Amino acid sequence: MTAALIFSFEEFALHDGPGMRVTVFLKGCPLRCEWCHNPEGQRFENEIIKSQAGCENCGACLKAGGGRLNEKSVRACPNRLLRMSGESYTPEHLLERLRGVLPILNDAGGGVTFSGGEPLAHPDFLYECLALLEGRTHRAVQTSGYCEEEPFRHVLDQTDFFLYDLKLLDPALHKRYTGADNTPILRNFRILCDSGKPFITRIPLIPGVTDTEQNLTDIARFLCDNGVKNAELLPYNRLAGSKYASVGRRYAPGFDETVISQARTDIFRSFGVEPKVLWGDHVD
């Protein structure tokens, strides 16, 4: 039986697909986008998360862990401010967890969305979950699209709706800012377009990185070439760095966070793509 680490459930997710949804966040991602706001979703291994608020600096965590934070520390904190970032679920266990709220989601025209991390980095687990939910609710996958062709096609069959990220079209820049090659991403995107499955394309507007005239033109053209008629633009979230300290890391993006995202919606319209800018600070 497959299992995966889930690092968060978001009940009442408003922006992860149609209707009222529960989003399930799978832990582990092959990409390392500099602007990632879910650092606890990046590593495949479990790790310790510490909430800073409420800490009385009693030292119980370090004492239990022998000078470091480990699983013993998690059990030692008198205020329970430490936890393991991920909890292991089998698909059946996950279905149990969701069963109670499925009728509420279905009544409200929603369903379940798998996000991450990168859900496609757990293709077997993801496929089994989607198959278990077939006929029970509407199933969406939010993805960077980074995975092998075969598992992608496999998952595609069991998914009702995709939220698909496009970040940078230039291969070198993509490699530099996300640590990964964008060839499989673009290939899978074409497969998705050809499949006829409903999806929405999402483009993060990272100041000076993805929101450049060149990149947005490239993306708009790519969408146009693939017959895509609309896209959602996500202005940079200045709170992106807020969770890094809780996993003991430092947020150090290689771009200027203080610059406001540029949406350049005209570019999209000139390619026949209707852009929708989601909530956040931006200029057009």
Next chain:
Amino acid sequence: MDGLRAELLSKSETDDGSHADFYAAALQTVDAALDYADRYCEFAKTNAPKTLYRALCRVPHEPPESFYEACVFLQFIIFTLRCNRNTHLGLGRFDQYMLPFWRSDLKKGLPEETLFETLEEFFISLNFDTDIYQGMQLGDNGQSLMLGGYDLDGQDRYNELSEAVMNASLELRLIDPKINLRVCSKTPAERFILATRMTKQGLGFPQYSNDDVVIPGLIRLGYAPEDAADYTVAACWEFSIPGKGAEIVNIDQMVFPKVVRRELFDHLEACDSFDELLEYVKLGVAFDAGEIVGKRSGHHYPASPYLSVFIEGCVQSGKDVSEYGAKYNNFGAHGVGIANAADSLAAVREVIYERREYPKKTLLQALAANFEGYGELRNRLLSCPKMGSDDDRTDGIARILLETWANALNGKPNGAGGIFRAGTGSAHEYYYSARNVGATPDGRKSGEMYGSGFSPSLTGKPTGPLSCIRSFTKYDMTRLVNGGPLSMELHDSVFRDEEGIEKVAQLVMAFIRLGGHQLQLNSVNRDVLLDAREHPEAHRDLIVRVWGWSGYFVELDKQYQEHIIRRTEFQV
């Protein structure tokens, strides 16, 4: 009121003398009120707009003939009752009793905008001179009104005036009047969307009441079906029948965590199984309910001839409300801290009985020591499933406690011609009754506040709004219609677009379909609250829901500010 006066006179003349005191006192208060009205009218002749003067020439002596006159009349009654120290009375079903005036004015050709302005002016006037506790709890004044509602045959009584009230409240953004909305599983989605726009304003209303639950619940308690269908809220959330009840709806409280702690210290060590322990807790709940019955039976509503003349039955029978002249004379009691109690028992079951991770003695020592030196045990207790996370086993304990509470109190004669009724509210008891209760096995430390009303505890962070409404709708709420809402805090960003508003409306609809009795949502932003605590001068107009009422955040006592900040905020 001239008619009322005439009725009092004729009654006193035909009376055999046994009710002479009541009639004399009632006449005296009515005369005093009319005398006051005359002086007011005289003053208005030269000091007020002509319209007000003209209205005062008519009301309160004669029945009002227009919506404007009806508002002046209503205002007069509210203020004179308040002079009589009848403070938390509520405005009842405003959209029902004011509707004839609204409609007849429209028929006479008055523009709707003029009527709407009158309505808004009336609402604005409710925000002056309402400080009951002098300097604290500003806003806790009982000026709640109820909109909508379904008749016994299912007919929807929400009307154009209900809609106008909603829109006026949306536009004014004032703490009074506090809006309550009667809904049921048949209520159309648009109404929930309009109501969610109101929640977005951040005032903490409307508060929803579910007719599918409340009406059958009141009938079960012995209210006549047509009266049950006419229910409103007294002031905060306690259901009552307008004009027919002199009910003391929060006469006392059952403090669940206190009972749990007491029974643990008395019986934990002797109980070999959790079920055995639970039996003791049930006996404890029943015992405390019995104490309330014993202590409060025969309690009198304060003598109040002026209030009595407005309560059906008193003038007819010649009996003051204090002599139980009203049709309904029931007493209600809060059920405080249910989540802390259920969480505590769930933790004891898991850690002590099922997994046997700690000896019973250690738990009791840890509680007595307020967890000082027992950090690991507290950590373990905090890790157990809490109410608000849709955990059937924890919620199952809550069900047993609530059933025991309802069975022990509901229907018990109150020695005042009525009965007791059980509820799920807390009012300020989440603070007051928590101060002297030591640490509890849910991980709560000594003196820490309980959750507000029928809500998760402050320590048991729910997994999300869906799990939370599931957790709080697994009970037969028709047995708990003294009222007391589930309160949930949603981050204000949830409401920022139409899509979010629609989804919040769907969340409310889900709660109603699942059989919840009462719900109250807040749009809050923790950062703003923290800033307001530090810099009150910059947040004078910040309004928050406190319990059954809304008030200005910066004017609240420290402990209430703290409670609001610590309540769960679901972020999206």
